[in-house]
Amino acid sequence: MRVKRYVVNALPEAVSMIRTDLGKDAVILDTKEIKVGGFMGMFRKKRMEVIAAIESDASKQVELPQRKPSPEVNAVVEQILQTAQRAGAAAAVMEPPSPPQPAPLVSEKRMEREQFIINEIRDLREYMVKLSRQQSDLHSLSEPLIALKERLQEQELESEWSDKLIEALQESEKNAGRVYDRLEVWNESKRILVEWLRPYSNAEINREARVVHFVGPTGVGKTTTIAKLAAEQTIKRGRNVGFITSDTYRIAAVDQLRTYANILNVPLEVVFSPMDLPKAYKALSERDLILMDTAGRNFRSELHVSEVISLLQSNEPNETVLVLSLTGKTTDMAIIAERFSKYGIQKVLFTKLDETTVYGAIMNLVLTHGLNPTHLASGQNVPDDIERFKAGKYVDLLLGDAEHE
Template identity: 70%
Template sequence: MRVKRYIVNALPEAVSMIRSELGKDAVILNTKEIKVGGFMGMFRKKKVEVIAAIESNQVNAPPVQQQRVQSPEVDAVVEQILQTAQRKTPSAAATAVMEPIIAQPVSGSPTKMEREQFIIDEIRDLREYMIKLSKQQSSNSAMSVHLIQLQEHLSEQEMDVLWIERLLQAIIDKQVEERSEYNKEQVWEHAGEQLEAWLRPYEGSGISSSARVVHFVGPTGVGKTTTIAKLAAEQTIKKGRKVGFITSDTYRIAAVDQLRTYANILNVPIEVVFSQMDLPRAMKQLAERDLIYMDTAGRNFRSELHVSEVNSLLQSSEPSETILVLSMTGKTRDMAAVAEQFCKYGVQKVLFTKLDETSVYGAIFNLIMNFELLPTYLASGQTVPDDIEKFQVDTYIQKLLRGNGS
């Protein structure tokens, strides 16, 4: 028996190819929907996998007389399915069922029951395909101009395709449930409501009040040092807490001097460590401090070795937590790669900087939803301590959906 696999957009396309390559005596053994292509599990396209076969002795052989299965029950089912297919998708049904459904001659002289079962299985597969095709056409027809505008806007915001599709489908389902077509304002309103439902469980994380030591990690140039100064000013000026600094950022020129300048302005003691062995000494010097912020060196955190190296400095006997700092000026896929590396070591919280230097905010949503990171603060500008605020779902959604023209 000769068996061949086809990957096509739709079943009718496979039927044409099978007849051309294997002949009219070929039979379809199986069909199923699959996803192919894409990048890092995203942007994958839906395809149909079709498995067809033909007896080896029938390839290029003269046509044989084929007998139609005489079974009133099967004929009735066939007629019903074909009528349904014609009503829902006339063109696809006509293409997919160009030949009468027949029992193919196979070795071993199959019984009438086996032939009928084969036909019933084929009809079932065809019916399932028609249902999927009908749903897809209904979904496409429900894509109003307002939904398309929303889709384009979120794509420009670099939201992952997977989440865009889920959001659009949620709005379409609401329209079907309410038996109405939303106008522009309603589409964007429901989009905001769905985004809020997804993000609300991650709101209010902040920095834990029980943590005495807070480590800040992230790539070079994301603004860790300035962010530490903003948070320290908030704690010392507004809340009256005694704060101390530790820095291990001895790789970057003038990094220590920058944090030392902030420390002098805020009247905060600072300790410099070069390795994990220096940490006990630094902690002893800052024993009277209520809160200690530790600045770490920015490295190429696509490298697991560098992530492991920084992680070795984060071990503490004190109640502590680690904040991943990412800049919104970075590429979305680079931020995702860094987040994936740190999540392996249990980092659960993230802080976003430089929001004033971009108008694209989809990366925040992607990182929260894809890695279940808890957003703490959003920082913008260089002003200490003003240019930082706690993450608020409503404020973020306004930024994400800004420019909708409504």
């Protein structure tokens, strides 16, 4: 890298010097106002120090193998330089020609203008570097890899994971000694993603747990899911199920669960505070499995999280499942997952699969927060619209059809 320092009256002056000395690919690294000359600390003149640099070909190859600006980037550079010059020229016209002591007001205005230009150049430079990097990344990817990257972006998979997948695919292509076609990219992606999910899949609600609590934001489908699971446990597994609800917060919430309790012939206990829990457990002591419903709250609030956690006490083997709807935003889900994982919650159940075609959130939450998905619910029908989470089936949804993406 060649670095050069210029001391000038105004930035535009430096821009044309830099262009002549270092060429049009040069970048401005720093600018600052300095004072030069004078006598015994007085009559010093304000000047601008500009540090510019150009990457030498050698360092370019070592540090940034793909960052050679494209013609489009060069066009942007050209535009910046012209804008800077025009703005500088305008400033120069408005200035009196080199006054011995410039009026403070004029000089302030001039500094403001210069600062504005500097900021603009900085922003544009950052934008150019980003653009250049994106372009060179895309240039170095094969068409099927670009298609995959776009698909995963649409699926809102965090770029951390899609980049890692692309890297793994490139590595696999290297080992195979050829570039994969679309179908091969899709098949290999499936293999890799299922492998990544392996430690977290096959999670089911602990069979040893006698009490299972369901927590989650408002309206995600906790109560409906409890009814679905209760039906499965009673009808398919012949277990004696009991319900507890602590959702006395919302009018009609108890009635909702009571309706399911009546249909399924399952006893229901209502608790208003942690103090009511022992009585409820005693009333359900004959039951093999107790499913506990809780009120949906805004669990972005830590207070609400600790409130609901305080209700989840049991001396029996127990487990807590976080219920999240796939119609929620990934970032909000991540915050909630983070809050609950602090309390050791490891299982998650996703609902409303039928209401979305964007599935990246599951992968993000599993890989980033280490949550184990137990089930996917995909509709309002009790008891049918729920099934165990299966990594292969999920990855098929995430990747979609190779030919149609």
